[in-house]
Amino acid sequence: MRTYREPQTLADGPSVLDRMAQILAARGIDQATVDALPDEEEPYSALEALSAGMLPRYRDAVAEHPQVLAWARQVADQAVAPSTGARRQVTTGPSLLMAGVVGAGKTHEAYGAVRALVQAGIGVRWRATTAADLYAELRPGADTDAERVLAAYSRVPLLILDDLGAAKSSEFVEEQTYRLINRRYNHMLPTLITTNLPIKDLKTCLGDRVTSRLAQMTTRVSFESVDRRRLQHAA
Numbered sequence: 001m002r003t004y005r006e007p008q009t010l011a012d013g014p015s016v017l018d019r020m021a022q023i024l025a026a027r028g029i030d031q032a033t034v035d036a037l038p039d040e041e042e043p044y045s046a047l048e049a050l051s052a053g054m055l056p057r058y059r060d061a062v063a064e065h066p067q068v069l070a071w072a073r074q075v076a077d078q079a080v081a082p083s084t085g086a087r088r089q090v091t092t093g094p095s096l097l098m099a100g101v102v103g104a105g106k107t108h109e110a111y112g113a114v115r116a117l118v119q120a121g122i123g124v125r126w127r128a129t130t131a132a133d134l135y136a137e138l139r140p141g142a143d144t145d146a147e148r149v150l151a152a153y154s155r156v157p158l159l160i161l162d163d164l165g166a167a168k169s170s171e172f173v174e175e176q177t178y179r180l181i182n183r184r185y186n187h188m189l190p191t192l193i194t195t196n197l198p199i200k201d202l203k204t205c206l207g208d209r210v211t212s213r214l215a216q217m218t219t220r221v222s223f224e225s226v227d228r229r230r231l232q233h234a235a
Contacts, residue, residue: 050118054111055128063112067221071096072116075158075190079122089123090157093190097214099198100223106194110160113192117158127153128160131177132167138176150176154183158190165197169205178210185213193218 051059063069071094079088096113098106110128117124129137134153138146153159161180167173184191193214195202203211 046118046121046123047115050115050124054114058108058111061108061111061115063109063116065109065221065223067219068096068098068109068113069116071190071192071219072113072120076117076120076122087121087123090117090125090190092188095184095189095191095218096193096221097218098192098194098221098223100196101225102196104223104225106223107160107162110162110192110194114158114160124158125156126158126160127156128162129153130162130166131164134161134180135167135173135176139172150179154180155187156189158192159184160192160194162194164193164195165202165205166195173205174207174210177206181210181213181217185217188217191217 054061063072075090075093076088078091078093080091081088098109100106114124114126137144137149140146164177181191197205199211199215199220202214
């Protein structure tokens, strides 16, 4: 027959600290020596961790556009610490719609904006995708959980949605874009959107419901009509 020990409360025996001291003493370790050890530094800084998660081309991206930098400050101001003493995290905030020709530097600025937040000491959980890649992930398939994919992009505190309007217009594209934008609109989640299209063309491509929400949730940032990639290549 099995026998069971009566459960002990903390008051029944030595405290955890006392027990630890006994273990250290039994091993010939001086408690004062342990107390004097410096705190171990994190192996990677927040900025190094951010760079590791970025596409190689944008690891050194720096935001320079005044409106993009102003956005980063606004999002940082609205960041909230989950607990006392914890680093403040991106929660809610404004969004940007960055419009301009191909190669104008919109994607570079978007990644630079994320870097600016991290440099300001703000914790950022973020994702980045092109609109075309997003639709590819959402298309039905044997190994695809489209709802889980959409939820991940809808709920992440900060999203970079690149090249909106570049994919061929269809009922599927309009529906999935609406579901994503509407969720982020309702939860006031900061979103950095880039597009090569004027608003009137976005409306034709994505429908009234999407463009109406984009008009309300984003500040439009216009980029100069210069393809910087070609200029850099020519230089």
